[in-house]
Amino acid sequence: MAKVPYKTYLTETEIPKQWYNVRADMKEQHDPFLHPGTGEALHAQDLYPIFCEELAKQEMDTTNHYIDIPEPVLDYYRTFRPSPLIRAYNLEKALDTPAKIYFKFEGNNTSGSHKLNAAAAMAYYAKAQGLxxxxxxxxxxxxxxxxxxxxxxxxxxxxxxxxxxxxxxxxxxxxxxxxxxxxxxxxxxxxxxxxxxxxxxxxxxxxxxxxxxxxxxxxxxxxxNCRYALGSVLNQVLLHQSIIGLESKAAMEKLNEYPDVIVGCAGGGSNLGGLMAPFMQDKLLGKADPRIVAVEPASCPSLTRGKYAYDFCDTGKITPLAKMYTLGSGFMPSPNHAGGLRYHGMSPTLSKLYHDGYMEAISVEQSTVFEAATLFANKEQILPAPESAHAIYGAIQEALKCKESGEEKTILFGLTGTGYFDLKAYAQFNEGTMSDYVPTDEDLERGFSSLPKMD
Amino acid sequence: MAKVPYKTYLTETEIPKQWYNVRADMKEQHDPFLHPGTGEALHAQDLYPIFCEELAKQEMDTTNHYIDIPEPVLDYYRTFRPSPLIRAYNLEKALDTPAKIYFKFEGNNTSGSHKLNAAAAMAYYAKAQGLxxxxxxxxxxxxxxxxxxxxxxxxxxxxxxxxxxxxxxxxxxxxxxxxxxxxxxxxxxxxxxxxxxxxxxxxxxxxxxxxxxxxxxxxxxxxxNCRYALGSVLNQVLLHQSIIGLESKAAMEKLNEYPDVIVGCAGGGSNLGGLMAPFMQDKLLGKADPRIVAVEPASCPSLTRGKYAYDFCDTGKITPLAKMYTLGSGFMPSPNHAGGLRYHGMSPTLSKLYHDGYMEAISVEQSTVFEAATLFANKEQILPAPESAHAIYGAIQEALKCKESGEEKTILFGLTGTGYFDLKAYAQFNEGTMSDYVPTDEDLERGFSSLPKMD
The missing domain is CATH 3.40.50.1100 (Rossmann fold)
Incomplete structure (x- = not known):
């Protein structure tokens, strides 16, 4: 068989040695973070009390296209990376689609998700600073x-x-x-x-x-001797997570493939931001024009129903203000919602790219997501996290459009992690007791009323 | 760096296309299975009411060295295999040992263990038979x-x-x-x-x-239209699990390595039997003489403290009788024991090889196993199943002996699976409430008293 294998792995020496900083290629940057008290634009050093210095610099860096991955981080990456790029042959067959579906699977490590990519960097820089x-x-x-x-x-x-x-x-x-x-x-x-x-x-x-x-x-x-670390939303997180997209692109190049559409789930943006990074670069530089689709839960629809406004990053209102798509820091997603993706805002960088028309977004209800998750599990034999299943749903929609049109498109989606710790939600779905929730306009207005008044 | 990578993967086309049947190279076979009522030796067709015909034949096959893996099973294997052979650099460093430690990691699939290798074969043969x-x-x-x-x-x-x-x-x-x-x-x-x-x-x-x-x-x-399937103990299971050892050997050959000692956990024998298969072949044929070490729980020590005798394979006493190391089908392992490895008997094939001096066995108490598991998790960043942690303990003991002697031995052990569903036991260990249990001689005598009286 000359066909593409199920799983394409880079070798450990082929793991990218630099992260890619998408902001360096953006024509316009997101509006600056603001001090919550003074309203002044923040500089890197303003963040030193909260984050390691190197991470604070990365947070503000809009000029360096590539940032070297420190050798100890690379060495740690080699214990759980490269992650496989998987061709979803069995899902394609079940959908009877001419589309080629690929997914980048980040769940084969004990944390169960892509979160380890950024955690590795944050722990390393803290240690290197002597913390x-x-x-x-x-x-x-x-x-x-x-x-x-x-x-x-x-x-x-x-x-x-x-x-x-x-x-x-x-x-x-x-x-x-x-x-x-x-x-x-x-x-x-x-x-x-x-x-x-x-x-x-x-x-x-x-x-x-x-x-x-x-x-x-x-x-x-x-x-x-102590600092704080955050696993999503931040620019530094998108930077570290770019390893997902860089590996995906390198693996697809080996297969002579390039995605027509890239699909990712979106809560704070850490996975989609990483997955799409090098493809967004191609878009920004006019080298290619893949569609990039964010899939968010209908219960917490920051991109599809939120406002593009300055807001706090936390509900406690002690963090800097960020310009982003947000439901308001006072917005409370339904407790019925399984798993993550329940953040009120969205990465400022993703928000800016979405606002400038480089990305699309759709939202989907919970039980529909679990239908997609169950189909995927039975065909691809991987139990996805509920978060990841939003991307699965999005990819299936794209594949079904191809079935309709007869187009043999190449779809790439991000499978962020496994669902081993989300089985209560699967049980609810299996028992038919899972409830969907879509906020009413009044619910959204209540959230928006928590937005800070900007002069 | 020219060093061996952390993870060595075969390509999907390099997955072995045949299982290896160790019994074809054994000078003596284990004593035959006996009908529980008549005491007559069983033939393959006697098992057709219970197992698929092809599996019943495999159960009794002592002549075919290699059995083709059906293409649909190979195709299914390609969705979750090859599994990685991992060099435990960080564990070696922590132990300060000159030994080279490798482990074959079978946990990167949704079932979380090597059990899927045999399940694949059993489901396929059932379907092929029209069940x-x-x-x-x-x-x-x-x-x-x-x-x-x-x-x-x-x-x-x-x-x-x-x-x-x-x-x-x-x-x-x-x-x-x-x-x-x-x-x-x-x-x-x-x-x-x-x-x-x-x-x-x-x-x-x-x-x-x-x-x-x-x-x-x-x-x-x-x-x-229905048959029964069993995931351990049986000869067919050892056959299907030989894929573990065959892949391990092929990956080690790529690295110019050969194990001096092979360590596996042993409950019913499914993992160790598969891991050791091609290395046992080398021993049986006089081509090499690696040590093969079974590690069993002190709470259920069939090899180290059991009798080599005919016994029922189940506690309900309805299955055929097998000659094996056993604690008696009436032996009840402590309910405090975490995870698997609580089977009263041992694979008849492994039992025979052990009895004939081709294998060693040790036993270890539960909290010592979790100490090894915790060290391994922190160094290798994989949370092992309690079963697998028995092999980790055994490998660590071998590595420490090398530290003592200064020998640079090559150790291979089987990491059968992940511990995501065993966290209650980890919590007990972390809280210091895990209890060890070693059966007294009186406990064992009670178990032995359940052995069938043979004429």
Whole structure:
């Protein structure tokens, strides 16, 4: 058989040695981050108290096209990368489509997702700066697990503020993180001022991601050997995640393929931003014009129904203001929604590219996503994370359009991770008890009312 | 760097196209399976009511050295194989050993283990014979998940009899299997005569693997389009799992390596039997003399403390009798024991090879195994299944001996799977509440007293 194999792996020496910084090729940059108190545009050094210096510089870097991946990070990448580019032959057959469907599978590592790509960089830079510890927050636990692994590998302590309701419901996530040596604190906690204040006001609260972020930042700021790390939304995260797209492009070149359409799920933008990076470069430079499609949950539709406005990155309103597509930091996604993708905003860089017409976006309801996930699992024999299944849904729609038109398009989507920790949602879907939720216009207005008033 | 990469993959076209049947090279065969009623030696056709004909033939085949892997099975293998051969550089460094440690990692598929290799073959042969369904039992859920996936892929119905206590405690395993279309029945159930009898006698029972096997066999035997499938112990399973060893050997040849010692965990023998197969061939043919070490739990020590005797393969005493190392089908391993490896017997083929001096065996207590698992997870960044961690422990012991002696030996061990569904045990270990259990001589005598009286 001369056919393309199921899985295409680069060799370990072929792993890209530089990340790609898409902002260096953008004609216009996103509006600057603003200080939440003064409203002044922030510079890299303003972020040094929160992030490692190197990461703060990366956050603001709009000029360097490529940034060398430090050798220790590359060496760590070699323990779980390259990830395979997989041809979805069995899904194609089930859909009876002439389209060629490829997916980049980031789930074959113990964190279960692409989050480890950025965690590796953040832990390394912290260690290189001489720090001894990091803090972060986690909701579902995917990011906390990834950072626990990276901190274990590079020899850093880690405190994870885990939303209390998740902490109580997901003891297994806690067990993984503890196996990698992290300290898990249910949030809100009595270890911080903000936590104590919230507990005093709401004694029985289950916590929120916003509160956990606030606690993690507070703890990091009171120890000069400690910084805070965040796994999505940020420009530095998109930079580190560009390894996904760079590997995908290199593997497709080996197969003489180039995607006509690139599909990714979009919550804060970490996976899609990484997957599309080198293809977006081709678009920005006029070398190629693939379509790029973001798929977001109908329950939290920041791109498709949000406003392009300055907003806080957290619900606690202590972070800098970012210009992005947002539902308002006060927007509360339905608790019925499974998995991630429940962030109120969207990466400022992705938001700008979307606003400038370089990307499309669609939204989809939860049970439809799980239908796509179940079809995919049965055909491709991989159980996808609910987040990833949004991209699967988008890819299937594109493949069905090809069936209609007879076009043999090449589709590339990002399979961000596995669903082993999301089986409660699968059980609900199997039992027919999964509920869909789409916010009403009034729900959205309530969220928008939390947007900061800008002069 | 000219050094060996972390991960060595064969290409999909390099996947071995034949399984290797170690019995064809054994100077003496294990004593024949006996009919439980008549005591007569069984022939392949005696097994046709239970297993597919092709599998029954494979079960009895002592003459064919190699058996072609059917093309549809090979094609399915290509969706999740080859599995990587990984050089454990970071573990070596942590141990400060001159030894080179390699492991064959079978966990990168949704079933989470090597069980899918045999499930693929069993589902295919059932479909090829024109059957419409299979039955099986599952305890922890690993085998049931693998067979659910394979049946989904080949288009067969599957009923999984799941030990009731696991069914109640592990709803997530049930959710995975249902996502792949399997029907899960808590055992004992009212769907079988044996189940109804047991329920009548013990209304509140949590069930046992022995009872689940009996129910699965009963159901398969009353439908001519249905057969039963078993994931360990059998010769057919060792045959199908030989793909692990064949791939390992081919990958090591690419690296100009050959193992001085091969280490595997041993419950029923499915993984070790597959991993060691082509190396055992070298031993049997006098071409090489690697050491082969089975690592079993101290709580269920069939090789190290069992008797070499005829015994039933199930606790329900309805299966054929097999000559094997056994603790007696009435032996009850401690409920405190995490994960698999709690089978009372051992593959008749492995038992024979062990009895004839071709293999060694050691046993290890549970908390020591989790110490090894935690070290491995932190260094190699893979969370191992408790079963697999027995092999990790054995490999570490060998590496430490090399440190002592200064020898640069090459160690190969089998990492059978991931521990994502075993986190309750990790949590117990992290909290210091894991209990070790080693059966007393009196415990063993009670087990031995269940051995059938042979004339």
């Amino acid at each position: 001894t510890s990091l803090t972060t927050e986690t909701g579902a636990g995917q990011w906390g697990t990834a950072l626990s692994m990276a901190c274990s590998f590079f020899g850093l302590d880690l405190a994870v503020y885990m939303v209390k309701v998740s902490y109580d419901q997901k003891p297994f996530r806690k067990a993984v993180m503890e196996t990698f040596g992290a300290t898990i604190v249910p949030s809100p906690s009595d270890t911080t001022e903000v936590g104590r204040a919230i507990l005093a006001a709401n004694p029985g609260t289950g916590g929120s991601l916003g509160c956990a972020i606030s606690e993690a930042i507070e703890v990091s700021m009171r120890d000069d | 419409t369904s299979l039955t099986t039992e599952t305890g922890a859920g690993q085998w049931g998940t693998a067979l659910s996936m394979a049946c989904s892929f080949f288009g067969l119905d599957l009923a999984v009899y799941m030990v009731k206590v696991s069914y109640d405690q592990k709803p997530f395993r049930k959710a995975v299997m249902e996502t792949f279309g399997a029907t899960i029945v808590p055992s004992p159930s009212d769907t079988t005569e044996v189940g109804r009898a047991i329920l009548a006698a013990n209304p509140g029972t949590g069930g046992s693997l022995g009872c689940a096997i009996s129910e699965a066999i009963e159901v398969s035997m009353r439908d001519d």
